[in-house]
Amino acid sequence: MAFEPPQRLVRALAESAPDGDAWVEKLPETTREAVALRQLTVERVQVPGGRSSLVVLVRLADGTPAVLKLAPPRARPEAERAALAHWGGLGAVQLIESPATEGVLLLERLHPDVSVRSLPEAKAWLEAAGTLRRLWVTPPEGAVFETVAERTGRQAVAMRGAPVPAEVAGLVDAALSAREELLAAPPEARLLHGTFRQSKVLAGERAPWLAVGPDPVVGECAFDLARLVRDRVEDLIASPSGASTTRRRVKRLAESLDVDQERLRGWTLFRAVESGVRALRVGRPRDAELLLEFAGWL
DSSP, X not given: OOOOOOHHHHHHHHHHOOTXXXXXXXXXXXXXXXXXXXXXXXXXXXXXXXXXXXXXXXXXXXXXXXXXXXXXXXXXXXXXXXXXXXXXXXXXXXXXXXXXXXXXXXXXXXEEXXXXXXXXXXXXXXXXXXXXXXXXXXXXXXXXXXXXXXXXXXXXXXXXXXXXXXXXXXXXXXXXXXXXXHHHSOOOOEEEOSSOOGGGEEEOSSSSEEEOOOOOEEEOHHHHHHHHHTTTHHHHHHSTTHHXXXXXXXXXXXXXXXXXXXHHHHHXXXXXXXXXXXXXXXXXXXXXXXXXXXXXXX
C-alpha cells in the first residue's frame, strides 16, 4: 500500500520545517517499516488527518483494531508517549505496548470520525470539560515535560520579533504583559493536554469519550482550558453576539472546572494572539483575522 501523507499534513509541516528536514519525504518508507515490524494489517490512511502526524488505521496480528501514528521530532511524539503512559487510558486514548521506535505510537482504535463536536452544543461543552478534568493529574516523577513557562517563552520571543500591522501591535503587547503577570505567581502545576479542543475528544468503546493528540506540558490548568475557550471560533465570529458569548464562555468554563476566571481570560488572550501572529507569519491571513478579532473581545 502507498503511504502518501495527506496534503493537509504536508502543508502544515511545511510551515514549521527546519532547513534540510526530510521527514515527510522519508515517511512512506518509515511507515512501511513500522507496519512490518509490528506485523500490522493496514486498512487505510486517515484523511484529511491531523496537522502534525500521519495516522493509519490498522489491525494487530490478532485482528484487534488499532491506530499507527507517526510524527516528526518537532511534534514531540515521545512526550506524547510519556503522557499517555502516565494517564493509563483514564480520560485519554490507550497506548498499546509495542517495539520502541522513536516517533511511532501504536494506539487503541477509537471512532476517528466521531468527536464531541457531533453533539448538541451544550452537551459537547459538558463532555469536553469532563474529559479535560480527568487529564489534570500530578506529573510523573522523573519525566521531563516542557513547562508552560518554557513553551510560552519561545512563543513570546517569536511574537516580539514578528512584523505585525500597527492595529495588532497593541494586542501583542497586551498578550505579552498578561503572560508575565500570570507566570509571576502560578498555581499548582499539573500535567496538561496542551492542545485540547472538542475535535481532540473522540468516541470510544471502553469509555464514551477519550482525548487524543496531546502535546503535553506541565503548568496551571487555566492554560489548558484557554484553548478550549476559542473552540468553534468561526461560529463565534459569525454571530452578532460573539463577543458576549465569548465572555460568558470564559465565565462558565472557569466556574465548571474550578479555574480562576481572570487567569483563564489572560491565558486565552495570550494563546489566541500567539496563534494569530503565527498565522500571519506563515501566510494564513484569514485564520489570523479570526483569531485576532476573537482576542480583541477579551
